[in-house]
Amino acid sequence: MRRGFDYRSHGMHEKRNFILILALTVGLIWCGWAWFYSQDEGLTFMRALPSLFVLVIALWLTYGMTLEDRLSDTLLDIVGSHYFEADGVCLFPVIRNSEAGPELSIYYQNRFENPASVIVHLRPTGNSFEVVSGASDIHIAFRVSGGDVGVIHQPIRVPQLLQGEIVELKMVAVSHYPRSHGTRWRRREGRPCGSMQIDWAGNAMKTGAHEVDGTIELKNPVTLHLAMPKVCFASEGAIRAWRQELIS
Numbered sequence: 001m002r003r004g005f006d007y008r009s010h011g012m013h014e015k016r017n018f019i020l021i022l023a024l025t026v027g028l029i030w031c032g033w034a035w036f037y038s039q040d041e042g043l044t045f046m047r048a049l050p051s052l053f054v055l056v057i058a059l060w061l062t063y064g065m066t067l068e069d070r071l072s073d074t075l076l077d078i079v080g081s082h083y084f085e086a087d088g089v090c091l092f093p094v095i096r097n098s099e100a101g102p103e104l105s106i107y108y109q110n111r112f113e114n115p116a117s118v119i120v121h122l123r124p125t126g127n128s129f130e131v132v133s134g135a136s137d138i139h140i141a142f143r144v145s146g147g148d149v150g151v152i153h154q155p156i157r158v159p160q161l162l163q164g165e166i167v168e169l170k171m172v173a174v175s176h177y178p179r180s181h182g183t184r185w186r187r188r189e190g191r192p193c194g195s196m197q198i199d200w201a202g203n204a205m206k207t208g209a210h211e212v213d214g215t216i217e218l219k220n221p222v223t224l225h226l227a228m229p230k231v232c233f234a235s236e237g238a239i240r241a242w243r244q245e246l247i248s
Contacts, residue, residue: 017061020057020060020061021061023057024054024057024058024061027050027053027054027057028054030050030053030054031050031051031053031054033050034046034047034049034050034051035047035051069185069186069187069188070183070185070186071147071185071186073109073186073188074109074149074247074248075090075092075107075108075109075149076188078092078107078149078247079092079094079107082191083107083109083190083191084171084173084190084191084192084193084222085111085189085190085191085192085193086118086120086173086174086175086193086195087174087175088110088111088112088116088175088177088181089108089109089110089111089116089118089144089173089175090108090109090110090111090189090190091106091107091108091118091120091173091190091193092106092107092108093105093106093107093120093122093171093224093226094107094226095129095156095226095227095228095229097229097231097232097233098153100155100240101155101232101233101240102129102155102156102157102158102228102229102232103153103154103155103156104129104131104138104140104152104154104155104156105151105152105153105154106120106140106151106152106154107149107150107151108142108144108148108149108150108151108152109148109149109186110144110145110146110147110148110149111184111185111186111187111188111189112146112147112177112181112182112183112184112185113146113147113181113182113183113184113185114146114177114178114179114180114181114182115143115144115145115146115177115178115179116143116144116175116176116177116178117141117142117143117175117176117178117200117205118141118142118143118144118173118174118175118176119139119140119141119173119174119175119196119198120138120139120140120141120171120172120173121137121138121139121140121171121172121173121196121212121216121218122137122138122139122140122169122170122171122224123136123137123138123169123170123171123214123218123221124136124137124138124167124168124169125168125169125170125223126167126168127159127161127162127167128162128167128169129156129157129158129159129162129167129228130156130157130158130159131154131155131156131157131209132209132210132211134211135211135212136214137212137214137216138169138209139209139210139211139212139216140152140154140208140209140210140242141205141206141207141208141210142207142208142244143205143207146182146185147185147186148246148248149246149247149248150244150245150246150247151244151245151247152242152243152244152245153242153243153244153245154209154242155240155241155242158228158229158232162228163228163229163230163231163232164228164229164230164231165227165228166225166226166227166228167225167226167228168223168224168225169223169224169226170194170218170221170222170223170224171193171194171221171222171223171224172193172194172195172196172218172219172220172221172222173193173194173195174195174196174198176198176200191222192220192222193221193222194218194219194220194221194222195219195220196216196217196218196219197217197219207242207244208242209242
């Protein structure tokens with residue numbers, strides 16, 4: 001069993017739909033008997049009741065199989081409703097001051113059943129924090145499994161002059177589903193955040209932060225204003241490494 005996936009929620013959804021299908025089958029048999037084999041004539045109570053039962057079950061099953069989310073919108077509970085999306089993978093970047101030191105935290109949520117590769121590209125418009133020494137742009141790649149909700153923890157260095165200040169960045173993000181999106185498990189879409197050109201076929205997907213130059217064309221980027229921590233602290237001997245954490 002893959003860690004992090006909400007199997008209980010998904011399993012209960014499938015079990016309920018199976019019970020509804022059985023109930024609909026019984027209702028159709030009951031309705032057929034009431035209309036074709038009973039001795040009543042016209043629309044009587046004994047004919048109206050199974051017809052109403054079939055209608056209610058059919059509507060409930062249609063909603064459960066086409067409109068209802070199979071997984072809860074966990075990202076909505078964590079960061080609110082104003083998150084972004086890259087073609088099926090929702091994203092929300094924030095700056096956190098953990099016990100190990102300041103970090104860029106990128107929350108993500110896959111709305112579909114199949115795994116995807118994701119690249120988030122941030123470009124500062126002025127002075128900013130640092131991820132890769134000497135690089136201006138921030139280029140972070142990671143993989144997500146179907147339905148996953150998680151967070152990327154990327155250690156950063158915040159210059160003293162920026163501590164407590166607001167940093168402006170441009171952001172784009174792209175995702176790639178090698179086996180297509182598959183079934184949609186969450187309906188709610190995030191706001192568009194722009195894109196960039198990626199040769200998914202020619203480049204092997206390497207996770208983590210990568211050094212890039214500022215020549216990559218960002219198409220319709222969104223503007224972020226991220227608050228830097230007022231005091232940046234770090235525990236002695238703390239491990240400062242990129243990591244990916246599954247939430248659900």
